Amino acid sequence: MYSERVSFEGSLGQTISGRLEHPIGRFGGWAIFAHCFTCSKQSRAAVALSRALAQHGIGVLRFDFTGIGESEGEFADTDFSSNVADIHAAASWMAGQGRPVSLLVGHSLGGTASIVAASGIETLKALVTIAAPAEAAHVISQFGDGSERAEADGSAEVKLGGRPFTITKALLDDLRKAQVGQAISRLRLPILILHAPGDEEVSVDHATALFMEARHPKSFVSLDDATHFLDLDEDTDFAASVIAGWAERYVQPDADEREDFRGDGVLVRETQGPGPYQNEVLSGGFRQIIDEPRKLGGSDTGPDPYSMLSAALGGCTSITLRMYADRKGWPVDHISVAVGHTREHAEDCTDCGEADKIDTFTRTVSVEGDIDDEQLARLLEIADRCPVHRTLESGSRVRSSIDAKSRANKVSGKPKNSSLTDV
Numbered sequence: 001m002y003s004e005r006v007s008f009e010g011s012l013g014q015t016i017s018g019r020l021e022h023p024i025g026r027f028g029g030w031a032i033f034a035h036c037f038t039c040s041k042q043s044r045a046a047v048a049l050s051r052a053l054a055q056h057g058i059g060v061l062r063f064d065f066t067g068i069g070e071s072e073g074e075f076a077d078t079d080f081s082s083n084v085a086d087i088h089a090a091a092s093w094m095a096g097q098g099r100p101v102s103l104l105v106g107h108s109l110g111g112t113a114s115i116v117a118a119s120g121i122e123t124l125k126a127l128v129t130i131a132a133p134a135e136a137a138h139v140i141s142q143f144g145d146g147s148e149r150a151e152a153d154g155s156a157e158v159k160l161g162g163r164p165f166t167i168t169k170a171l172l173d174d175l176r177k178a179q180v181g182q183a184i185s186r187l188r189l190p191i192l193i194l195h196a197p198g199d200e201e202v203s204v205d206h207a208t209a210l211f212m213e214a215r216h217p218k219s220f221v222s223l224d225d226a227t228h229f230l231d232l233d234e235d236t237d238f239a240a241s242v243i244a245g246w247a248e249r250y251v252q253p254d255a256d257e258r259e260d261f262r263g264d265g266v267l268v269r270e271t272q273g274p275g276p277y278q279n280e281v282l283s284g285g286f287r288q289i290i291d292e293p294r295k296l297g298g299s300d301t302g303p304d305p306y307s308m309l310s311a312a313l314g315g316c317t318s319i320t321l322r323m324y325a326d327r328k329g330w331p332v333d334h335i336s337v338a339v340g341h342t343r344e345h346a347e348d349c350t351d352c353g354e355a356d357k358i359d360t361f362t363r364t365v366s367v368e369g370d371i372d373d374e375q376l377a378r379l380l381e382i383a384d385r386c387p388v389h390r391t392l393e394s395g396s397r398v399r400s401s402i403d404a405k406s407r408a409n410k411v412s413g414k415p416k417n418s419s420l421t422d423v
Contacts, residue, residue: 053243192219337364
C-alpha cells in the first residue's frame, strides 16, 4: 500500500492538502473521507479508516478542510458551508484525475457535511456517516461561553481539543441554518449510519433521527463500546470492515472505471515514488505493488521481482497439489510451499564467471493430513508438473517491442502537486 501526497484548490481559493490512499487487491472504487470538526486528515480515525478501506480495495482521499492542518487559509474565515464546498472541490479534483468518487464517508461533523454535500456529487453511489450529529448546530455546544462572546463581539477564541480556534458569528449562523434533515430525506442513495450507543460527544439519538429521515435502502450498525473518536484499533478495524462489506454491494466500479485494472496479461507501471523503483502491477481487476529493498535503493514497499517470480512458482505448486489431492480424495488438510531463489554455478563449471551462473529455485513443500509416505512422494512428483515449474525449467522466449504511443505519452518529471511516500 502506498500513500500519495496531493493538493488541490479548495472552495475559498486556498490550497487544500490531502493524502490519497491507493487500494490494493481487487479494486473497489474511490472514496472521500471527511474528518471531524477541527480534526485533520492525520487524525487517528481518518488515517486508520482510510488505510483499512484501501486494504479492502477502496482507494480513499482524506484531506484537511480549509484552515485546518496543512491546508491554507484561516479557520476563522470558514464555516459549515465552506466544508461542504471543500468536499465538492475534492470530488471535482478526483474526477479530473480519472478517479470518480463513488463512496463518501464522513466522521462526526464531517459526516453531517457529507450528508449535505452528497447530492452535489454526480458519481456518488453510497454514503456513510460515523458518529454524525443530526444537526450541524450541535457542535456549538463545544464552544462554551465562546458562542455568546462571538454573538456579541463578532468573534471569539475558544479551545477545542486543547488548541485555540477563532469562531465567528458567521460560523454560528451558518451552523444553525444548515438543513441536514431535509438534505438526507432528499437523497436517493444507499446510506449506512454507524454510531456507538454510549457516544458521549454525540448522542446515539442523533443517529436515530438521521435514520428516520433517510430513505431506503438505509442501514444502521452499532459501534458498541467505541468512543466518539474511535480510539481503539479494534473499533476502526470493525468500522472499516463493515463499511467495505456494505459498500461492495453498492459501489462496485463500472466497466470503464475498471479498464486500467483489466485486460490481457499484466500491466506493470511506475508509481512515481516513493523511491525510484516502486511499480504497480495491474491484472484481472487486482492491484499489487512491486519494489526493491532499501539496500538496493528501493523503498521496500512490496516484494522484489524475483520474490514475485518465486511466489508464482509457490502458488502454482500449491494449487496444483490441491487439485490433485482433491481429485484423488486424499485427506489433505493444508498445503504450504516455501520458495527461495539463488544464482549458482552450472554443474562441472569450476572456473566460471557471473555470466555462467544459473538461477536456482529451492522449493520446500509442507503437507498436513492423514497421508502416508507413498502419497507424500507422489505429491512431490506432482509438484514438478506445475505449469510455472515447467515454464521455468524449459526456458521461455520473450518478444519485446516499443508501444507506438510511447513518444506521444512521454512524460518528464513527476506530476505537479503529487509526491508519494511509503506508509
